[in-house]
Amino acid sequence: MANHMQTGRKLVQTTPGVAATDGDGVKMTRIIGSPELNMLDPFLLLDAFESDQPDDYIGGFPSHPHRGFETVTYLLAGRMRHRDSAGNEGVIEPGGVQWMTAGKGIIHSEMPEQDNGLLMGFQLWVNLPASAKMTEPAYQEFSPASVPLERRQNGTLVRVISGMTSQGTRGPVENNFVNPTYMDIALPAGEEFEQEVVTSDNAFIFVIEGNLLVGSNGQPLGHRELGILGEGDHITVTSENSARFLLVAGQPLSEPVARGGPFVMNTKTEIMQAFSDYQNGRF
Numbered sequence: 001m002a003n004h005m006q007t008g009r010k011l012v013q014t015t016p017g018v019a020a021t022d023g024d025g026v027k028m029t030r031i032i033g034s035p036e037l038n039m040l041d042p043f044l045l046l047d048a049f050e051s052d053q054p055d056d057y058i059g060g061f062p063s064h065p066h067r068g069f070e071t072v073t074y075l076l077a078g079r080m081r082h083r084d085s086a087g088n089e090g091v092i093e094p095g096g097v098q099w100m101t102a103g104k105g106i107i108h109s110e111m112p113e114q115d116n117g118l119l120m121g122f123q124l125w126v127n128l129p130a131s132a133k134m135t136e137p138a139y140q141e142f143s144p145a146s147v148p149l150e151r152r153q154n155g156t157l158v159r160v161i162s163g164m165t166s167q168g169t170r171g172p173v174e175n176n177f178v179n180p181t182y183m184d185i186a187l188p189a190g191e192e193f194e195q196e197v198v199t200s201d202n203a204f205i206f207v208i209e210g211n212l213l214v215g216s217n218g219q220p221l222g223h224r225e226l227g228i229l230g231e232g233d234h235i236t237v238t239s240e241n242s243a244r245f246l247l248v249a250g251q252p253l254s255e256p257v258a259r260g261g262p263f264v265m266n267t268k269t270e271i272m273q274a275f276s277d278y279q280n281g282r283f
Contacts, residue, residue: 009203009232011219017048017226024059027051031206031226040202040228041252042178044069044264045125048206052118060111065283066102067274068133068264070126072182073098073110074161078119084108085283088139095144097161099173101128103135105283122246129177129253130266142172154191159184163249166196178250185247187239195247196234203229203249210243
């Protein structure tokens with residue numbers, strides 16, 4: 001049997017993202033999808049929103065179209081109501097997730113279900129392969145109670161949206177396009193977290209609270225920073241203080257990407273077709 005040497009992933013790039021607004025004036029930080037970090041295949045965009053000022057979020061995201069990729073909404077605080085052109089409707093609550101496959105086209109809205117208090121969460125865009133861009137739209141929506149929470153002896157809490165932890169807890173989201181890992185990890189001060197990842201996956205960490213040391217050489221990653229991880233088959237993170245972070249990984253598609261606002265296809269021609277289809281009521 002071949003001797004397999006495990007390789008720990010190191011930080012290769014960090015970014016705090018850029019301030020942005022989207023929807024009807026919702027303030028956020030664009031962490032992926034900015035001039036500094038255009039994409040991390042298959043991840044096209046990551047927005048973080050966090051405000052207890054209603055003016056920053058009350059406008060929400062009125063009806064808008066998508067085609068060619070998936071949107072993942074994960075809330076940490078507050079409530080958002082979604083509605084779409086296919087008649088689906090529901091409320092996302094703290095710890096809940098909605099994984100929407102826009103496919104060939106859907107028109108949806110995401111509006112705050114509150115007029116005061118803290119609204120905090122993330123939206124991630126995950127690309128679809130060319131073979132699946134025109135698939136029928138679909139939803140995977142999970143309440144906080146149906147997203148598994150793994151409790152470890154050292155006090156670590158791992159909320160598993162997709163993928164499987166090293167201790168065998170599996171997230172409810174199914175995705176056979178990029179086989180994503182999406183975990184929300186709370187780590188007590190001075191504790192270590194380790195997770196195996198597929199060697200060919202692209203992976204990143206986003207620090208929600210506290211400060212982390214990443215890899216065997218303890219590279220620092222600070223509050224509200226995103227760290228892209230280099231090659232390897234596992235990730236080791238130590239908390240300097242009580243910390244919370246997202247760990248996200250997925251298989252790169254390695255296909256051409258053409259973007260046009262709410263549409264992500266493989267060619268400019270397909271983008272023009274998407275605009276035409278939308279304007280002519282074919283969504």
